[in-house]
Amino acid sequence: MQRIYLAQEDIGGIWRYGAEPGDPVTGTKVVSTTEDNGEIGQDVKGITIYYGRGGGGYLLAASQGTNTFHAYTRDDNRPLGAFEIVDGNGVDAVTGMDGIDVTNFGVGGPFPQGFLVTQDTKDDVGNQNFKLVPWQAIAAAYPQPLLVDPTYDAYQTGAPPAPGSAPVPPPPATTSTPPAPAGPAPSPPPSAPAPAGPVTRLTAPGSTTVTRLRFPVSWTSSGSTLAIARTEVQRRVATWRGGFGAWSTWATSHGGGSTTVTNAGGAARTYCFRARSTDAVGGVGAWTAEQCRTTPVDDRTARAGQGWRRAKVTGTYLGTETVTARQGARLTLTGGHGTAYSLVATTCRSCGAVTVSLGARVVRRISLTSARTLERRVLPIASYGRVHTQAVRVTVVSSGKPVEVDGIAVGR
Missing domain, CATH: 2.60.120.260 (Galactose-binding domain-like)
Known part of the structure; x- marks a missing residue:
């Protein structure tokens, strides 16, 4: 998978280019900012890749305008949702970040399965600094846990074995959910294993501030063996001076695949969405993690x-x-x-x-x-x-x- 990714600030986004000598010189925009109905709040302040075997892994992006980090599949750059690094255990939250990196290699101590490092523009009690978060804590925070593959070496792919040695099969990638060590952790709480049933993903709106009162909400649903009968999307709303109301059904789609519906709202509100699907024999999947957008x-x-x-x-x-x-x-x-x-x-x-x-x-x-x-x-x-x-x-x-x-x- 020979690719180069470039991050563009202001009303930019993330561009993907082929890395082979004969590839076209034009790129493809794979991630947009909120001004172009995307999920990144200006600016994109750092991108990095978590490598996994077989082309697996993730493209990660820092959204400075929303103090969030976004994950995309490495193969087709499909959005998987965003997370924050919040305050806890005496360590302040990450805000205004300006640069990120990630490694899948275990380095010992609290990072046996790799870590994400990000610049933090402001410390509550000191200067700007860097924050490190165990990768397994981030992976476990997603409704469908992300890949954890601490033994894969992307830089040795294709290297010949030592003379006379037998081929060694690669160890399988694993997903683990150990207790998070001291330090900042992603804001979505680790979820229990998803029950049997169809899988639903919210692909928009993401969690960000948007300066338009109309914005798209998108989702996909699929079943392992059975057809999808319906997907329910719920919404809850908070005003800037009050708390959230109750969840209520906002939209319904029938069948599987991808669906987009426009949310037409008002100013000074936070809109949160979640979705789940039901298959043809009544099997109900888990609710997705909520995604929220705020209008100023x-x-x-x-x-x-x-x-x-x-x-x-x-x-x-x-x-x-x-x-x-x-x-x-x-x-x-x-x-x-x-x-x-x-x-x-x-x-x-x-x-x-x-x-x-x-x-x-x-x-x-x-x-x-x-x-x-x-x-x-x-x-x-x-x-x-x-x-x-x-x-x-x-x-x-x-x-x-x-x-x-x-x-x-x-x-x-």
Whole structure:
């Protein structure tokens, strides 16, 4: 499987190219950002490959805009869902990551079956740093556990055996679910073995913030021996100031294969989806892990201090922005209940910079400068392992440079 993958920032994604001398020079985009109805929140900040025998394994991508990591099958780049590295055991969550790598080799200690390493832009009590997570903890967190293959050596594939030695069959790949050691762990909890029945996968929306009120929800369903009779997709919704409502049936499809339905929602909400299928004799599969998308709170909901003005701007989220060039100008949103906060703003070559406070604490300084003008840019502020209720305050720290705020996302 001779391939090269390239990650493109801004409204980019992941491109795949053939690696053989005679392959075409044009690539294929296999992963898109949310601006192109994909699942990656700007930017793609690192890609890596987990290798498995027989072409197995995964393409992994860091989604900086959503503080999540996405897994795709190595053969056909099919999305398998996303995970977060949350706080726990005295270690803070990973946010704003800028680079990842993975190895399937066991290195001893808490990493007998390999590990994922990621840069972490901000530590709650110190400087930016790197976080390591055991691969077996990540693999076990998926409803259908990922491959764990610590003995496969991708760099020795095809190497001849030693003279006079008998061929040694490769050991089988295994999937294990040992207790996770101390340190950060993926947010989806390890699930029990799936009961007999059809298998359902949510392939969209992924877990991210989206600046469009309409977005696709996609799923696939298949049975090992029996035909699929129906697939039920449930949805639950939380407002930015409240908790989730109950799960309720949102869509139903009949037969197997792939289905896509558009979710037409409102602003300032988090929409979560899960699905399961029933086969022709009544066998019911397991629910998928939920996938959630958050639509931001509009800028007009925030209280604007002196120096700001409201503007109607075509192409922005809900058609408005709150703008200023005054240093020290403040914009405040109160009453939110969330686990993840992001700023939605326009970035440009001459744009300024802001700090963002949650409660009384400044948690991030954000530059709004970019090589070209980008509207509806989702810029992560902070994420937590539990719900936080606190005011969000945006303070302009630049002087004489435009700051154009489009919204604030309060995700669950």
